[in-house]
Amino acid sequence: MAEPILEVRDITKLFGSVIALSKVSTKVYRGEVTCLLGDNGAGKSTLIKILSGVFQPTEGTCHFNGEIVTLRSPREARAMGIATVYQELSLLPLMPIWRNFFLGAEPEKGSALLRRFDIEFAKRTVREELRKMGIEIRDPDQPVGSMSGGERQSIAISRAVYFGAKVLILDEPTAALGVKQAGMVLRYVAQAKARDLGVIFISHNPQHAYTVGDRFFILKHGKVLGSWTKKELSLEDMIRNMSGVDELEALSRELEQIAAGRQERNNGMENES
Template sequence: MTDAPLLEIRDVSKTFGSVISLSGVSTTVHAGQVTCVLGDNGAGKSTLIKILSGVHQPDGGELLLDGKPVRLGSPREALDAGIATVYQDLAMVPLMAIWRNFFLGSEPTKGWGPFRRFDRATAIDTTRRELLEMGIDIRDPDQPVGTLSGGERQSVAIARAVHFGARLLILDEPTSALGVKQAGVVLRYIARARDRGLGVVFITHNPHHAYPVGDRFLLLNRGKSLGDFAKDELSLPDLTRMMAGGAELEQLAHELERDPS
């Protein structure tokens, strides 16, 4: 791994009318590392995702990819640059087979001209192989993706992004609707993607999910950065306290205390 970050976010700001969604946010993402972006609802996480995925352009600051300034004008440009975003809804069709979902919109074909047709065998073999390389042993690639658990569906989406050339993987709250066991499944696959050399941006509001896999932590609150920390600069209790708004909670506790008189 080189010292230069795969992605650098420098003082990025974004406003919508009079609403400041992001203000002066900075962090870095290295290849083979996980940068966790934490914050509650309204913290600016969704806006940051959309800037990184090319949906929105920042009003201030800049993005650097491989040390060079880049402007991502659309999601297609982000994909072409190797930035893949896995949203919470996963963009999957529940009633379609796993292998059909894996290649949805990018189907392999064989033959020429009017004889060109979908190459089903290649799609099934590739899906099975790519999932196995990520450590995902599916029972049957023909089963509808809707029959998989939430963690398994997230894992298929991650493997799909890796297969189609992602160098930077942005994960939008992948563990938010999952139980402890299924969240653990997803965290394992995030670690596998990291170990394969990808840079990962893990968006979450749960410090207990972020800390085990994270190498760097950006904390957001109402569009502003509360800090950008390497793992050796921050313990899990510190991260949890900052996420919980330690000072605000202490003030609230004082306000709620009973008057002994």
């Protein structure tokens, strides 16, 4: 196995006397989707905020490409190639796709007083970049607000990829979406992986995570409950690990149905690839 692109070792984060994370270690590899799972309050958000430079760890180290790094701000993390797509996406609904895509990093042409936004380049690039992700847009002038939730996610993802992200952190990208829309976003996650990015996929939906994930990593009460590769972990085990033992009884009936569904899906995936 190659070097991990991003690694955290023994990260601890305290907020006053509250232990948000305790000695958490994990590795993220290029061309893989690493799923970060756990219930609300497990410490997922704290960990991604450390990885994206919003918080600094109380103890422990971050390693990027094998070197120890200190991420002091989101800007620094972004400059290094760690892009975070939050649920709220940072897209402006009333603005056209091309204006959104390049917002804050507008390509320019011309000099001095005639220095201007290179609109032709922006429109062409947006079309090309989205096509690479498998989306055909007919009009780059379409306002983002008129697009579906899945499409908006995919714009945010392709923007991160275009601006040189090496690690892509997706914070619950499928949480607010319906089944079809979520499926669409999972495809784009697979696309980002195929383009050799290290993807960190945060979710509390085990089905979504299991569909795209290569590596799973479960947090509970700020501690690592375990980490597995896809081969080592079945969907049943994953759900058991994510939820408490108490809830197992209630889940067991549901599990059988899901397992049957997975069998079909696995067959489907083999056929596709």
